Amino acid sequence: MNSDPLYRLLLAAIVVAAVWFWRRERAARRADAERFEAERKRLETKYASDLRERTGQLETLLNEMPEALIALNGQDEITLANRAAVQLFNLGPADNGRLLLEVLRQPEVAQSLDRLAREREVRDCELLLEKPVPRQLRLNATKLSGQGGALLLFHDLTTLRRLESTRQDFVANVSHELRTPISLIKSAIETLQDGAKCDSVARDKFLGIIDRHASRLELLIEDLLLLSALDSGRVELRTEPVELAGAVQTVIDDLAPAALSRGVQVLNQVGAEQRLRADPLRLRQILSNLIDNAIKYGREAGTVEISAAPLGGGFVQVRVRDDGEGMSEATLKRVFERFFRADKARARQQGGTGLGLAIVKNLVLAHGGDVRVESAPGKGSIFIFRLPAA
Structure with missing residues (x-):
């Protein structure tokens, strides 16, 4: 070193x-x-x-999707369900991982899964769900690539089907309501043409029939046009302070002949201090329909009472009470539907278009109020609505 x-x-x-x-x-x-x-x-x-x-x-x-979405793995077990699916099918945490057909025992679902084994997707398969509440559904399903599985999308058609049924009923009812007076008018005209016009008594009788049913047609068309305008928001309300007692009395005076013919006493129990903010013409229509209904369907030689009271929140509540036969629970659910009549034979005898209560509901809602009815068989009916106070 x-x-x-x-x-x-x-x-x-x-x-x-x-x-x-x-x-x-x-x-x-x-x-x-x-x-x-x-x-x-x-x-x-x-x-x-x-x-x-x-x-x-x-x-x-x-979870914000309105449609119910369920994801399956390759064994058709539930791996995901959004909020709409949980609510629609009443699913719980324990259902995650279960076979779909154990949760939804629907033949249409089983058939759709069988088709997915052979095809890429299944479109527009409709099924009726009985529980937890009856629902009409449309199923669209798509196969997932990779390790298998599928996405199932359920559209709730219940409201759409109900609207379609309502539209069909509406068209049928309008057709019926138009056909009856038109047939009677045509029959009266034919009778006059066949020689009755030479007999003054017969002529006056059939001219009266024509006039009466022409007026009925006019009223029906006016009511239909008003409802159409309300539906589309084309009714402009000209609201102003209205003395309620005076408005009620005007309607009572207008309906006095109808009340007299049935021996009905109509009592105005609205205090002079009650004032509403409303369109005077539309308020008169609301009151006229309700009081006219009470006179027609109340007890013969009975009593109709109209009263009002202030409510909290700046509203006034108005009540129209009759002492008639009352309504069943089934009737109460439909009483504000267009053309609905619980007793069709009596309704034809009493006249009217079957649109009065639907007009009442729409006019009250347009004023920012609400309306309901309280009734039971044998206990009469009370129609209650509230409108903004002046």
Whole structure:
């Protein structure tokens, strides 16, 4: 070994330098590793946060969907159900992982799953769900790629079907209401043409029939036009302070002949202090329909009472009470429907269009109020509505 001091000094310097460079390199590598780890953790945290955010957005989107969505795995087991599906099918946490056909025992669902085994998708399969409440549904299903499974989308058609039924009933009722007076008018005209016009008594009789049923047609058309305008928001209300007692008395005076013919006493019990903010013409229509109904369907030689009282929140409540036969629970549910008549034979005898209470409801709602009826068989009826106070 060389003992030269200079050589040993140089060797020591080389060793020290090598150690220094090694330590610096190790420190640099450690710093790089720490930076890499920090960046990895930052990206991991960011991606996890982004994933949570996107998952939350997806969950919100799925749960805000009006349609019921169910996801299945390759064994037709439920892996996901949105809020609409949970509510529609009354699902619970225990149903996650169960076979769909154990939860929905519907032949149409089973047939759709069988078709999905052979086809890519199933479209517009309709089924009737009996429980927990009757619902008409339309099912669209799509097969998932990869490890299998499917997405099932259920559209609730119940409201649409009800609207279609209402429209069909409405058309049928309008046709019937138009056909009857038109037939009677045509019959009267034919009788006059056949020679009855030469007999003054017969002529007056058949002209009276024509006039009466022409007026009925006119009233029906006016009511239909008013309801159409209310439905489309084309009725402009000109509201102003209205003295309720005076408005009620005007209607009572107008309906006095009808009340007299049935021996009905109509009592105005509205205090002079009661004032409403309403369209005077529309308020008169509301009162006229309700009081006329009470006179027609109340007890013969009975009593109809109209009263009012202030309510909290700036409203006045008006009550129209009769002492007639009352209504069943089934009738109460439909009493404000267009053309609905509980006793059709009596309704034909009493006249009217069958639209009066529907007009009442729509006019009250247009004023920002509400209307309801209280009744029971043998206990008469009370129609109650409230409108803003003046």
